[in-house]
Amino acid sequence: MAKLFGSGELYHGLGSLEELKQIKGNKAVIVIGGSSVSRNGSLDRVEAILKESGFETAIFSGVEADPSVTTVRKGAELFTEFQPDWVIGLGGCSAIDAAKAMWALYEYPELTFEKMTEVGGIPPLRKKARFCAIPSTSGTGTEITALAVITDREKGVKYPLVSYELLPDFSIVDGELCKSMPKNVTANTGLDALTHCVEAYVSNIPDNYAEAMAKGGIQLIFNNIVTAVNTPEDGVARQNMHDASCLGGYAFTNAWLGIVHSLAHQMGGVFGVPHGCANAILLPNVIRYNAKATEGYNDLAKLIRCGEAAEEFAVAIENLRAECGVPASIAEYGIDEKAWMEAIPSMAEHAMADPCTGFNPRTTSVEDLAKIYEAIYHDVKVDF
Numbered sequence: 001m002a003k004l005f006g007s008g009e010l011y012h013g014l015g016s017l018e019e020l021k022q023i024k025g026n027k028a029v030i031v032i033g034g035s036s037v038s039r040n041g042s043l044d045r046v047e048a049i050l051k052e053s054g055f056e057t058a059i060f061s062g063v064e065a066d067p068s069v070t071t072v073r074k075g076a077e078l079f080t081e082f083q084p085d086w087v088i089g090l091g092g093c094s095a096i097d098a099a100k101a102m103w104a105l106y107e108y109p110e111l112t113f114e115k116m117t118e119v120g121g122i123p124p125l126r127k128k129a130r131f132c133a134i135p136s137t138s139g140t141g142t143e144i145t146a147l148a149v150i151t152d153r154e155k156g157v158k159y160p161l162v163s164y165e166l167l168p169d170f171s172i173v174d175g176e177l178c179k180s181m182p183k184n185v186t187a188n189t190g191l192d193a194l195t196h197c198v199e200a201y202v203s204n205i206p207d208n209y210a211e212a213m214a215k216g217g218i219q220l221i222f223n224n225i226v227t228a229v230n231t232p233e234d235g236v237a238r239q240n241m242h243d244a245s246c247l248g249g250y251a252f253t254n255a256w257l258g259i260v261h262s263l264a265h266q267m268g269g270v271f272g273v274p275h276g277c278a279n280a281i282l283l284p285n286v287i288r289y290n291a292k293a294t295e296g297y298n299d300l301a302k303l304i305r306c307g308e309a310a311e312e313f314a315v316a317i318e319n320l321r322a323e324c325g326v327p328a329s330i331a332e333y334g335i336d337e338k339a340w341m342e343a344i345p346s347m348a349e350h351a352m353a354d355p356c357t358g359f360n361p362r363t364t365s366v367e368d369l370a371k372i373y374e375a376i377y378h379d380v381k382v383d384f
Contacts, residue, residue, distance in 0.1 A: 004209050005164055005253050007133070007144040012173035012246065014239050017042075020049045023132060023170055028055045028086040029079055031099035033063045037091045037136055040180040046090055046134065058082045060102070063091075066151045066158070066268050066275070067098035069113060076105035079129075088132045089168075092189075093140035093275075096133050097148035100166045103131055113150060113159045117355075122163040133168040136177040138228070138241040139189025139276055141196060141249015143171040151269050158269040162355055167253075173246050175239030183229050187324035188276030190225040190241055193217060194317070195279040196248035198287075200255040202296035203359045210255035215303055217247035222304050222316075226323050259364055260286045262354035263372060266347035271335055280326045281333070284314040285375055285382040293362035329379035337377060344373045 011019040028050055030043065037043045043059070050057050060075045079087070079102060087106070089099030105111055107128050115121045125131075133143035142148070148161045181189070197217040200210050221244045227237040263286075264278035273281075287297050287310055297310035306316040318328065327333040330340055348370040351357065357364065368384070375382050 002207060002254075005146060005167060006250050007167060007171040008169040010144060010171045010173065010246070012243060014174065014176050014235055016172050016174040017045060017134070017177065018049070019172060020046065020132070020134070021053055023053070023086060025055060025085040027057070027082060027084040028088055029058045029060060029082055029084040030088045030090055031060045031063060031075060031095050031102065033061075033091045033095040036180060040136075040177070042090065042136060042177050046088065055086070058084070063095045063098040065094050066149070066272070067094045067101070069150055069152045072098055072101040072105065072150055075099070075102035076109065079103070079106035080109070083128070085129050086132060087129050088134065090134045090136070092135070092137040093142045096135060096142045097150065100131065100142075100148040101150050101161060103129060104161070104166070113152065113161075116161045116163070117159050120163075122161065122165045125165045126169075130169040132170040132172075134172045134174070134177070135242070135245070137181060137185060137189045138178055138238070138245040139192040141193065141245045141247070141252070143168060143173060144246060144249045145253045147253070149265065156270050157350065158265040160265065160355055173242050175235060175242040178238045178242055179232055179235070181232065183232070183325065186229045186232065186241075187225070187326050188274050188280070189245070190221060190228065190276070191280040191283075191321060191324065191326060192276030193241070193245040193248045194221045194225075195260050195283050196252045196257065197221070197244070198283065198300065199257040199260055200248065200251035201300065202290060202294045202361045203255040203258060204361050205255045205359060207255045210251045213247045214251040214255075215300075217244040217251065218300060218303060220244035220247070222320065225320065229324050256359035257356040258286070258290070258360035259351065259357055259369065259372075261356040262351040262360075263347075263369060265354055266350050270343050270347060271340075273333060273335075277326055277333065280321050281329060281376050282372070284318050285372055287314040287317070288382045289368070289372060289384070290360065290362045296361065330377045332379075340377055341374070344370050347373060
């Protein structure tokens with residue numbers, strides 16, 4: 001027997017932000033990142049809808065890319081002062097991930113991040129507040145996932161918080177909120193969503209629902225990402241990418257991820273490589289590595305009609321990556337080779353311990369992960 005996990009309620013489609021009127025309560029904290037949701041009017045629209053519904057609101061702003069432990073603790077302090085009964089994450093995945101972690105600390109101030117990374121480490125939530133997610137980027141699917149990633153910059157470590165307690169109660173997937181995304185963000189987040197779909201499809205947890213959603217997301221991304229990157233005002237492409245991101249979120253929440261994410265988490269924590277970019281650099285070589293343990297990539301090659309073999313699927317992703325203007329290697333991204341090579345042993349150790357590693361279709365080792373890190377510096381094809 002299996003259970004399908006996702007958001008309690010989800011509304012999607014152009015203009016679906018209006019469904020925020022459905023939630024009932026008295027106080028809401030809106031957690032945002034930088035100024036993009038202010039500039040594009042999303043924050044004003046959310047505040048107006050909440051005030052019309054009788055909410056008193058407070059805003060926590062300034063969540064950075066790869067949100068930090070420090071930022072999360074500051075947010076939890078604001079929550080404690082304001083005592084909201086709704087927490088609303090509005091913006092990119094960083095804002096929503098940070099809001100999830102703030103919510104957990106608001107309900108349990110004594111929790112440590114080390115504890116939260118443990119299985120069952122987050123106790124039952126919703127004793128003080130419920131959670132609403134409204135994404136403005138089409139990448140992580142965090143609006144329906146049980147995951148948040150928080151960075152400890154002093155230690156250079158990312159904490160993947162994995163708990164079904166973190167599933168949002170209410171989610172809105174409105175492509176209109178994505179039209180102001182810059183090209184590079186559209187490309188990185190879109191390829192992040194593609195990685196979610198691919199890793200969920202080949203994970204070592206067989207799940208018909210997750211596999212169907214993963215396939216649907218992959219098709220939408222291959223058919224829409226280039227249009228979304230180059231024609232940002234195209235509402236259909238934007239909504240299709242937003243839906244693909246959400247499908248990827250559903251897929252990996254139910255089948256989980258693999259070593260692309262384990263490796264990418266460290267690249268972000270140590271070198272600040274944007275998560276979607278890191279995934280896009282890694283994905284073709286991880287496909288080559290994992291192809292020795294699964295026929296899944298052959299299925300995906302047939303799905304997008306690029307051939308019938310894993311290598312053809314890997315090349316199709318490389319071509320899509322190039323069309324989107326995303327670097328193909330760490331060297332192209334601009335990281336010093338000596339610094340990269342020196343960091344590999346530590347990054348490989350941390351990647352091996354990442355929760356995603358356990359769901360990879362091929363059993364791996366620290367040595368193999370280190371070899372993948374070495375190969376992606378100059379985009380050398382993996383063969384081991």
